[in-house]
Amino acid sequence: MSVSTSTENHDVMGQPPMDVSVYMHALGKAARGASTALRRCDSGVKNAALAAMARHLDASRDAVLAANARDLQRGRDSGLDAALLDRLALDSSRIETMIEGLRQVASLPDPVGEIDAMQYRPSGIQVGKMRVPLGVIGIIYESRPNVTLEAASLCLKSGNACILRGGSEARESNAAIGACIQSALAETGLPMGSVQVVATTDRAAVGELIRMTEFIDVIIPRGGKSLIERISREARVPVIKHLDGVCHVYIDATADRHKALDIAVNAKTHRYGTCNTMETLLIDAPVAAELLPELASAYASHQVELRGCERCREILPQALPATEEDWAAEYLAPVLAIKVVDGIEEAMDHIDRFGSHHTDAIVTQDYGLARRFMAEVDSSSVIINASTRFADGFEYGLGAEIGISTDKLHARGPVGLEGLTTQKYVVFGDGQVRQ
Amino acid sequence: MSVSTSTENHDVMGQPPMDVSVYMHALGKAARGASTALRRCDSGVKNAALAAMARHLDASRDAVLAANARDLQRGRDSGLDAALLDRLALDSSRIETMIEGLRQVASLPDPVGEIDAMQYRPSGIQVGKMRVPLGVIGIIYESRPNVTLEAASLCLKSGNACILRGGSEARESNAAIGACIQSALAETGLPMGSVQVVATTDRAAVGELIRMTEFIDVIIPRGGKSLIERISREARVPVIKHLDGVCHVYIDATADRHKALDIAVNAKTHRYGTCNTMETLLIDAPVAAELLPELASAYASHQVELRGCERCREILPQALPATEEDWAAEYLAPVLAIKVVDGIEEAMDHIDRFGSHHTDAIVTQDYGLARRFMAEVDSSSVIINASTRFADGFEYGLGAEIGISTDKLHARGPVGLEGLTTQKYVVFGDGQVRQ
Structure with a gap:
């Protein structure tokens, strides 16, 4: 078991330390070359590769589960907490879900090659915008080994080469899944x-990956805030x-009472650890006294701790006092x-000041307020009369999701296959020249 | 005339040195506040502001031309070259063009608020993507003072606040145009x-502008390569x-001879200083001996110097030998x-290796080669049987252009009003919660 005792400077295959910079540049160069081939690749070939990945994973269940067991053992030995071990763990049903995921991605329409808005111009040329792959995508993620396959499948389907850098705690699982992918590519x-799993757990590999502008077109980090901050x-x-994901639900005075309760409870309690979970509830003063006690009892049944502003605590004395930090938490x-x-202005000002521009919802029966909230709240998802938990690639119909973006340029909100592509202008002429 | 003798550390109004960081942060904060108002602003108000700018510019011709005359005098005194002085110069007809430009931008459709791809999902929610302003845009440019008005009008129409930092050689012209804009806003x-012209020529202002992530959403630099490299x-x-803009025309063996000649001559000689001008001509070996002499005589009539590869010089001994640097020049x-x-593969490999992914064209009558070139060349504009000079916002029907992007994320190719916006997801529900 030399593998599980290898140091951080040894790669997952137990090889001696290597020059990380040389290694990463070799991966980058191979990815750049592969991206040229993938750009030319038709949907049939890409779907065949996805089907082959599913077959190879199916045939390699034992090897993948054995590698995962070694990762888990090493994780327990080094004292990883239960939540992390849960994210790391694979079992037969999770592998089934991964295989099903591959089939779903294969069944999605291929975004590459679509031409939008083709029009004749007065000069006689025709101009349109063609959807094309980004090129090479670097993905940096933490413990969940199923991300390796998900990310590989979405990048491949969208015609991109990818370099995948998973967490060191999942290194054997990722290597085993990577072997299935490589067999399928071959x-x-x-x-x-086309798909390369970084075979070193040396942290310097991340530093190289995010600086190789000649080989990498975009980096998608998935993980905790500190990882993403450092990478950015x-x-x-x-x-x-x-x-x-500091998401808000604002309950306006005109809100339907039952919908408001359902949405506010669901947005908080459906899942706690997700980025589209509500973190702050804003409630319009005229209905606070009526709705807050009922909400508080629903939250109490879910053991949700409440932290309120002063006016909230006048109605709910059991709530802890909220501090400035709570609004941004x-x-x-x-x-x-x-x-x-006091009304939508204060609600929107609060969202603008303390929110993270991820997902914000209003509950209202007032047409004008709904229209204003939709136009004026500057978040990647703005929701009227539904739970913030809907901000998700599957729920939005993207078929799959590689992450959620709160950036303004390029992809914003849930990012699916289209977010992994860009557009170029294509011009068809018949000998036209500029006058 | 204290103004024209002010030092670089004094602002254009002759005020004493200020703390540039404090000043730029004040501009940033004001822009951020204004962007909230502009986001809410309907098309009518924005168009009224554009019309008011046109009126104020019209009424202030004398002041603007006088300021420009002082810039020109200072430029001549400090030895600016003729080309730069020409770009700096305003006259009655250039002011007319600026006024006409404002009217054109006012007449363009407002991209803000458009909702695309609205669809019902199985959960009962409706999901679409709404086009919204980016927020605050910083524009850094060189000598041409008309950019001040162009950039202001495009940012305003797309609902963005902007901070404009022009070249110090145009500082009085820019301040005079800025005064017209401010009057129109008022x-x-x-x-x-909403529109602020940076009133200091201190270079540190640029450094502040490009680092104020809390206030600025995107920077658009326009100017020479060294400026843009430093900013990036x-x-x-x-x-x-x-x-x-290292743009190519590839003449394939099947090309229509007349179209090939017209396009190759136009792409090079229509204008020399523009980024979509052809810099390298690639010609398929079977037609080189026939076409090159005719091309050479056309180029000779335009005094174009030719630098050829060895095979080219066998046909055109008058061409200078091209070096490796010429391919990237x-x-x-x-x-x-x-x-x-030798064929399309070598042409595309050359374009991939030496090009700048700006604009590349093929001249061919072969359907399969046209289709391949279109799909496989990874440039912001890919053109079949027309001059590279068409890669332009007006020619593409964008109505206006703030620049051309060769970046892959967000806007690619000519950037018009739509490129100054982003999309957010909007969800309409009726009380739906996640199951």
Whole structure:
């Protein structure tokens, strides 16, 4: 078991330390080369590669589960917490879900090659915009080994080469899944550089990856805020990301009472650890006294701790006093901040000041307020009369999601296959020249 | 005339040195506040502001021309070259063009608020993507003072606040145009922070602007390569840009002879200093001996210097030998590199290796080669049987252009009003919660 005792400077295959910079540049060069082949690749070949990945994973269940067992053992030995071990763990049903995921991605329409808005111009040329792959995508993620396959499948389907850098705690699982992917690429005749799993756990590999502007077109980091902050700060390659999900639900005085309760409870309690979970509830003063006690009892049944502004605590004395920090907090836990506001202006000002521009919802029966909230709240998802939990690639019909972006350039909100592509102008002429 | 003798550390109004960081942060904060108002602003108000700008500019011709005359005098005194002085100069007809430009931007459709791809999902929610302003745009440019008005009008129409930093050689012209813009904003009731012309020529202002991530959403630099390289390297705010326009025309063996000649001559000689001008001609070996002499005589009549590969020089001994540097050169001058290639593969490999992914064209009558070139060349504009000079916002029907981007994220190719916006997801529900 030399593998599980290898140091951080040894790669997952137990090889001696290597020059990380040389290694990463070799991966980058191979990816760049592969991206040229993938750009030319038709949908049939890409779907065949996805089907081959599913077959190879199916045939390699034992090897993948054995590798995962070694990762888990090493994780337990080094004292990883239960939540992390849960994210790391694979079992037969999770592998089934991964295989099903591959089939779903294969069944999605291929975004590459679509031409939009083709029109004749007075000069006689025709101009349109063609959807094309970004090129090479670097993905940096933490413990969940199923991300390796998900990310590989979405990048491949969208015609991009990718370099995948998973967490060191999942290194054997990722290597085993990577072997299945490589076998599938070989079988389909696609270059090995199409999908590459970084085989070193040396942290310097991340530093190289995010600075190789000649080989990498975009970096997508998935993981905790500190990882993403560090990557955003140090990257020379453009990054698609979100840092925080400080999401709000604003209950307006005209809101339907039952819908307001359902949405406010669901947005907080459906799942606590997700980025589209509500972290602050804003409630319009005229209905606060009526709705807050009922909400509080619903939250109490879910053991949600409440932290309120002063006006909230006049109605709910059991709530803890909220501090300035609470308004900006992403709890990712059964904790909720509550603020009583005087109307939509104060609500939107609060969202603008403390929110993270991720997902914000209003509950209202007033047409004008719904229209204003939709136009004026500057978040990647703006929701009227539904739970913030809907901000998700599957729920939005993207078929799959590689992450959620709160950036303004390029992809914003849930990022699916289209977010992994760009557009170029295509012009058809018949000998035209500029006058 | 204290103004024209002020030092670089004094602002254009002759005020004493200020703390540039404090000043730029004040501009940033005002812009951020204004962007909230502009986001809410309907098309009528924005168009009224554009009309008011036109009126104020018309009424202030004398003041603007006098300021420009002082800039020109200072430029001549400090030895600016003739080309720069020409770009700096305003006259009655250039002011007329600026006024006409404002009217054109007012007449363009407002991209803000458009909702695309609205669909019902199985959960019962409706999901669509709404086009919204980016927020605050910083524009950094060189000598041409008309950019001040163009940039202001495009940013305003797309609902963005902007901070404009022109070249120090145009500081009085820019201040005079800025005064017209401010009067128009005041008259229309829009915040003064909507359009701000940086009133210091201190270079540190640029450094502040490109790092104020809390206030600025995107930087658009317009100017020489060294300016743009420096900004890209040092910016913390995302940058939309192009560095080079190393554009190619590839004449395939099946090309229509007359179209090939017209396009190759127009792409080089229509204008020399523009980024979409052809810099390298690639010609398929079977037709090189027939076409090159005729091309050479056309170029000779335009005094274009030719630099050829060895095979080219066997046909055109008068061409200078091209070196490796010539293949990557953006001459912006009457100079052309010519390479004889063996077919489309070698042409596309050359374009991929030496091009700048700006604009590349093929001349061919072969359907399959046209289709391949269109799909496989990874440039912001790919053109079949027309001149590279068509890569332009007006020619493409965008109505106006703030620049051309060779970046892959967000806007690519000519950037018009739509490129100054982003999309957010909007969800309409009726009380739905996640199951």
